[in-house]
Amino acid sequence: AQSVTQLGSHVSVSEGALVLLRCNYSSSVPPYLFWYVQYPNQGLQLLLKYTSAATLVKGINGFEAEFKKSETSFHLTKPSAHMSDAAEYFCAVSSGNTPLVFGKGTRLSVIA
């Protein structure tokens, strides 16, 4: 069975600081990994996805994530936080033909 653990239900950073949201996964077969973002009162939208090509994946709004098989991690980063990045972020894993399994989410706050 697959699972996703997002470390930290709430992360707070200053505007302009590095954003690091952590995601570790468990999968018995090579995984596909996703990061989604949910802005207040909206649905989820895809930030980026790893599908066994390049291990460093670039997404929208300056976010990127690196797949590290040895660490079973897929952490999300952004060099400089912007106020508009405040949202909830979900990591998700899928493999084979199994439905996406989501982590519990991390709420990102950006302080001016």
Place this chain on the structure above:
Amino acid sequence: EAQVTQNPRYLITVTGKKLTVTCSQNMNHEYMSWYRQDPGLGLRQIYYSMNVEVTDKGDVPEGYKVSRKEKRNFPLILESPSPNQTSLYFCASSLIGLSSYEQYFGPGTRLTVT
């Protein structure tokens, strides 16, 4: 515009009164799914469908029904809603091949059962 639509967006109802939340997508996606989102629990899958007339239980199917008579529509039915089904519900769709294709989400339906 490619999208997933849900109706209604907000619903307040009473225990036991049957309700249906509609979901429709215009992307010709084979796969559709329903999730509920609760504070501290993240997204949990209720039901999913790989294609017309093919549905499967997710992690939390109790108290819900679905049907997939047409490719574009995937309604969620609560035959006898209870207060523990108060939640934010999302419908999503994707091309088949769940693994590598992103899921597109609807805007959500906030349900309150009193």
